[in-house]
Amino acid sequence: MKKTILGIVVLSFALFGCGEKKTEVAKAAVAKGDVAAGKALAEKSCKACHGADGGSVAPAIPHLAAQREAYLLASLNEYKTGKRTHAALRDIATKMSEADLLNVAAYFASLPPVAVAAAQDVKHTSPYETGKALAASCGKCHGEDGNAKTPGTPTLAGQQPHYLAAAILEYHRDDRKKTSMKSVTLDSDRMDVEKLALYFAAQTPVQRAPPTRGDAAAGEASSAMCGGCHGAHGVSVDSATPSLAGQDAEYLGKATRSYRTTRQNWGMQRYIANLGDKDIDNIVAFYASQQPKAGDQIPSSIQELAAKCNHCHDQEGNPAMTAPKMNGQDKDYLVMALRAYRDGKRESTTMHNMSFPYSNAIVEGLASWYASQPAK
Ligand code: HEC
Ligand code: HEC
Ligand code: HEC
Ligand code: HEC
Numbered sequence: 001m002k003k004t005i006l007g008i009v010v011l012s013f014a015l016f017g018c019g020e021k022k023t024e025v026a027k028a029a030v031a032k033g034d035v036a037a038g039k040a041l042a043e044k045s046c047k048a049c050h051g052a053d054g055g056s057v058a059p060a061i062p063h064l065a066a067q068r069e070a071y072l073l074a075s076l077n078e079y080k081t082g083k084r085t086h087a088a089l090r091d092i093a094t095k096m097s098e099a100d101l102l103n104v105a106a107y108f109a110s111l112p113p114v115a116v117a118a119a120q121d122v123k124h125t126s127p128y129e130t131g132k133a134l135a136a137s138c139g140k141c142h143g144e145d146g147n148a149k150t151p152g153t154p155t156l157a158g159q160q161p162h163y164l165a166a167a168i169l170e171y172h173r174d175d176r177k178k179t180s181m182k183s184v185t186l187d188s189d190r191m192d193v194e195k196l197a198l199y200f201a202a203q204t205p206v207q208r209a210p211p212t213r214g215d216a217a218a219g220e221a222s223s224a225m226c227g228g229c230h231g232a233h234g235v236s237v238d239s240a241t242p243s244l245a246g247q248d249a250e251y252l253g254k255a256t257r258s259y260r261t262t263r264q265n266w267g268m269q270r271y272i273a274n275l276g277d278k279d280i281d282n283i284v285a286f287y288a289s290q291q292p293k294a295g296d297q298i299p300s301s302i303q304e305l306a307a308k309c310n311h312c313h314d315q316e317g318n319p320a321m322t323a324p325k326m327n328g329q330d331k332d333y334l335v336m337a338l339r340a341y342r343d344g345k346r347e348s349t350t351m352h353n354m355s356f357p358y359s360n361a362i363v364e365g366l367a368s369w370y371a372s373q374p375a376k
Helices: 022-030 035-045 069-081 087-094 098-110 127-142 161-172 179-185 190-201 216-222 224-230 249-258 266-272 277-288 302-313 331-342 359-372
Strands: none
Touching: 035 098, 069 087, 069 098, 127 190, 127 359, 161 190, 190 359, 216 277, 249 277, 302 359, 331 359
16 A cells, blocks of 8 residues: 555655545535535625635635535535634634535536646755755765765765754754864755755665674674664664664764764663673674665655655545645645644644654645646
């Protein structure tokens, strides 16, 4: 199933739940509304914001034209019952009868889609593209694609994205003593840090030079307690926990020892405290000689991510699917809606919950992408 692709790390949308509670909605949609009556009502009560043609009159108001009827009806009912909160719409929806709701949903669904105002430069708004441009300044040490070659300099390619962002911020805060890194990353703001992390996380890691010390076989045995967090053979499946597989041995040794002194992560300190230098050399030899691998769940472009959203959102001819159409939707509205799900301000029967740590950058990128697509 698609569950593993989307689920664990990048975005935790619960993909089950798709069919749940939908029968009710689908049944309601079968009772067709009266388009002419819906039109009269829309002209009176909706036009001021949603336009005569169902096109939004201002940023952050959604287009309604050509939206799925079942979705429009479900949303209106959610405003009415207070499940979805918006003061104006609650007011409007509570005054409407069941028939009014059906009619107005039928009317907006029957309208042709609004033309996308201006084709946007998607490259310009893609967090991956921006991340790549920002990464140019890291290339001379970490490699253009994040595959560093100098001993002591870590590979960033394929590293877990949340961890990467956290690591950059640790240098900002001086939690890690390395002034050269602080100066190179200091001017990047939080969104830039997310974009850099996203770009590097999406690159394919290359195995570093083999370790020159330590006994990998002995290291494997002593790494048993590390694998629970860092993943089998050092490939992490958690976006906040770094992969260690194939990482530069010199860097790994230094990083591990630094938890005894300068690095402030107490969780890690506990595991390192009882290890002698020889144990560390062995464990490092083991991890450094493992095959590196980028996390499965890390998409490498907005289009790739959108393709996953489209499993639900682009399902023509599936009456049970109440996921709304998004192509050509107002960008600011999409940003707002996605943040509302992420921040738990908008509920969804499909548990449309995002837990992606770079969500501001990703949300922005996805919203720009959908807003720039021609509506169908
Ligand atoms: C005062 C401006 C205003 C008026 C009038 C108004 N709306 Fe809205 N409508 C909005 C805004 C803003 C939102 C986004 C609210 C949110 O964040 O949930 C919205 C959202 C919606 C949605 C949800 C769309 C989606 O993609 O999730 C539906 C359906 C809707 N309105 C239908 C109507 C109908 C039908 C009427 C008239 C009976 C109406 N609205 C009148 C401003 C308005
Ligand atoms: C002058 C060389 C140099 C440049 C330029 C540089 N780095 Fe680094 N970077 C290093 C070194 C050396 C380390 C290891 C430092 C340490 O031991 O803490 C490091 C460590 C890191 C780490 C920690 C990795 C981990 O596994 O914990 C991250 C993240 C990072 N750099 C990101 C960046 C980014 C992003 C840029 C560009 C904005 C950048 N670096 C530019 C040399 C550099
Ligand atoms: C309870 C979970 C957990 C366990 C067990 C654990 N780690 Fe970690 N490890 C983490 C997390 C989380 C981080 C990131 C911490 C940070 O931001 O400094 C980390 C960071 C590291 C780093 C820094 C990587 C880098 O790129 O800078 C190394 C090296 C490391 N761990 C090695 C080990 C070793 C060796 C063991 C076993 C002896 C171990 N860890 C056990 C969770 C764990
Ligand atoms: C498992 C199916 C599923 C997947 C996958 C999915 N969605 Fe949704 N989405 C839904 C459903 C169902 C709704 C309606 C929920 C509600 O009523 O609030 C929805 C609503 C939305 C809305 C609100 C739109 C509006 O008009 O108010 C946005 C924005 C959205 N999804 C974006 C995304 C993005 C971006 C992705 C991919 C990263 C995605 N969705 C993946 C099922 C899905």
